Amino acid sequence: MALPNFQVHQPKTVEEVLDLLGRHRSSVKLLCGGTDLLIKMRSGAQAPEHLVSLNRVAGLKTISYAAGDGLVIGGAARISQVGKNPDVQRLYPGLAHACSVMATVQIRNMGTVAGNLVNAAPSADTAAPLLAYGASLVAVERGGRRQIKLTDFFTGPGLTVLEPGEMVEAIRVPDPPPRTGSCYLRLSARSKVDIAAVGVAGFINLDLSGKVIRCRLALGSVAPTPVRCPEAEAMLEGQDPGPELIARAAAACVRTSRPIDDLRATASYRRAMVQELAQRVLTQSLAMARGGGS
């Protein structure tokens, strides 16, 4: 089916974006790479009359890092840009990995991290690592700005707390302290060009004695939204984990997951893989943290 009629707007500033969102409130969508949105429009699932493109908005593609402040990813920054950024590769290896293996080269060159989050697929590849890094979103609307923790952002498959008139201006990720290790592992049937059947991201920060000060674990594709694993995190904090504790923490991740049977995998395989991948993620992150950190 051909696309329905719609009008594309190419604003140059955030203010213009917000004006356009307000003016066409009844039937408008933000457009970044379009790699999710256009598919939905083609299938008829969405039929907005106005598309407001973020691609020409000044400064929105910027990725910046400052020691102490952390990382800021612009609301229109491409996935491939993020994956290739040296600071991201050095300090946020889990995110860099997600951004270099998800989807395809072409999709990564067009698709954005903000689009990936707002689209809110349970399998969104950047979500689990960003949850593990403790990211939050800067949302703007005509009335002002607010910061939304990523843990509070997803409400269901395809659903978020974002209001209709709001846009994601940036994604902020805290600076990882010394003695931090982190990674993201994903599984799919095909080596490339595949949606993850299971994804697990981890972040571990150790104190000088080697005990865990802070741990964050996040899962993708095994619940209606990407999720954090508070039970497992609590088990690890304050400990100097060995293989046995790692296995028990991974089992807690399995308890947090709520996988379903679908085309890509059965629930029981997914549960087994949460266990397996969580162990690998924790082992790798710990090794990295013990080696001085990323």
Add this chain to the structure above:
Amino acid sequence: MKTPSIIGQSIPRLDGPAKVTGRALYTNDLSLPGMLYGKLLRSPLAHAKITRIDVSRAKALPGVKDVITGADIPQVKYGNWRLVPQSQDEMALAVDKVRFVGDEVAAVCAIDADTAQRALELIEVEYEELPVILSVEEATAEGAALVHDESEGNVSLVRKIDYGDLEAMFAKADYIREDTFKVHPVQHAYMEPCSCLAASEEGDRVSLWTSTQTPYIVQCLLASTLGLPENNVRVMKVQVGGGFGGKMELRPWEFCASFMSLRTGRPVKFTLTRADELAFGRRRHAMSIYSKVGFSKDGKLLAKDFQVMLDGGAYNAMGPTATFLCGTFGNMLYNYPAYRYFGRHVYTNKPPASAMRGFGAPQAAFAAETQMNMVAEELGIDPIDLRLMNAMQTGDVIPDVATISSCGFKESLEKVRQISGWDEKRGNPKPGKGLGIGCFSFISGGVFNWFNTKYNFSAAEVKVFEDGTAQLATMACDIGQGPDTVLRQILAAELGIPIDKIRLISMDTATTPKADLGTWGSRVTLMNGNAIIEAAGKIKDMLRPVLFSELDLNQIHDVAFEDERVFVRANPKKGMGFAECVYKALRGREGEPLTARGYYTPRNKGLVSPAFSFGAQVAEVEVDTGTGLIRVEKMYTAHDCGVPINKMSVEGQLEGAIQMGLGYALMENLIMDDKGRTLNTTFLDYKMPTAEDMPPGESADVITYEPEGPYGAKEAGEGLAIPTAPAITHAVHQATGYRCMETPITPEKVLRALGKIK
């Protein structure tokens, strides 16, 4: 006579540059003035009576030019097995009932695609649901609902093979095993979705451009279903983006485009989407296979009882041939003193299965080769040694089927053992790693005339001109596999002129000589190659006398055609240019051009094929025993395709075959819900291996000379698609202990076998 140097050369595809630069035209690229856009309304139900269809609202929609249903079309059934009319079970549009989700119910054409789509939505159809049958087991159970009322218990065709004294041989056997296997359906996934464009002409004639691998079959069946003389239908093709067996029948859109073009007087085009193809398109047969084998304790094969049920889906399509060939492939590689085959083609309420690269062989060989590996293990004999003990050789006879006129199977086994480091690696297994073997044999074209053609199976017309060029006209179909290049290579070799001096007129049923049965069964190189050699021979017969009379040669001399010259072989200085020779030959013919035709039809070549390819393949895998993920690290292949005419083309076939075999073994699967609806209708979820999944490979050609083949060549197209899945299965078994008896091999099945998932 020495083989001309162009034979065996890796000449790149002549159509390659146009294809990689996007200049090549495919059917959907064509358009004609006033063209209408066709669309099909398909059944949402797998099995139902049609109680009412109302097309009046669709017809009334502005821009809609025609709407047709099963009631509007000639009530003529079609199917490729014209020799057995009761096997012809299909109509372009459903009459009275629908038999699978996607069965075509109505067709519309309109001034643009959106209008056609809206018209479809205005057609009202009422159905009365019938019981849905989704497996061969359900279909053959007592009292099962019938997909076709005429069938007996949903079995549409039975094939039996029986030779040797089976009971006596099993009684003699020291070792007997019985196994059951299940293989799943996969799809051709050709790059180009089906498309056709029909244009009616004066006098009830119609021209059809279509993405097909069998133009002649389409022409004949289209004529019979339209109720027109065969000669009123002209079928042509432009480039075809792959077929693999999925485009070798008359299809509903070809009929509907032609029928509506005749009715409206305007050209009509249909183009399918990928989702249409995955959800409703032809596919490789799923099968349930029972196999019982008997061996002596020292490894001599004595007997095999092979029973197969093919899940044919809603119509026969090419299922009857697959049913025959499955039995033939069940015993092709080894000498069986006694063999019995019982094959049943079973109707179910699924999209019809049909021919797909290997045509029954990948399934039969998956079972046969896997079982061979199990036997080797139990008898404590190396799997390659066990095969060598029983392997076919040149001169061996498959009872009632063929005498093998060339066979490099044993050499292939020895060679693959060597290049894969088999003895070393297999003997020293490492955790998570494995090596496995699978073998194949395949036909070089079929002998059996199920289409019941009155014409030759292949034909070629050669013309030569005084400028030293030639023209080859043939109905042979290049669908991406390369005959447009390879056939010209053969003619260039025959006439001794460069390949770029040959113009090709291909595949137009009105202007190329009759007939060609099409591109399937790996027949084109051998059969059309032979036709070209015959035609070229006749041309040379016309040219040779020029040399004799001009040079006053003694009649004992042999004349050679090489390097654009015609000369005395014993004294190459004596001769003349090819162009000059043609020029002189044309003198005295009173304006009659130099044209000759050649034909090939296999005669006295048994029941199956004039020639057989052979080969062996080893897969090396690594399995992550934590996740069950399998990585194929390397593939080793040694195969006998006779004399390769174009080495690069053979390598291309091998690489493509490994990609397909990999998908078959590990990833690809058509997943269906309990209502018969296909769930994975995109390439995201129908998982074909990507370039990054491709393992490196190493291969060796085992060269035999096939006396029946052009320059000793035989097939290299389909056979190679057979061994990969059993080889990977065997390797995964060594790596993990998991033996796949029900394809595909998935990470989850591996982990279940390892006890890691309950």
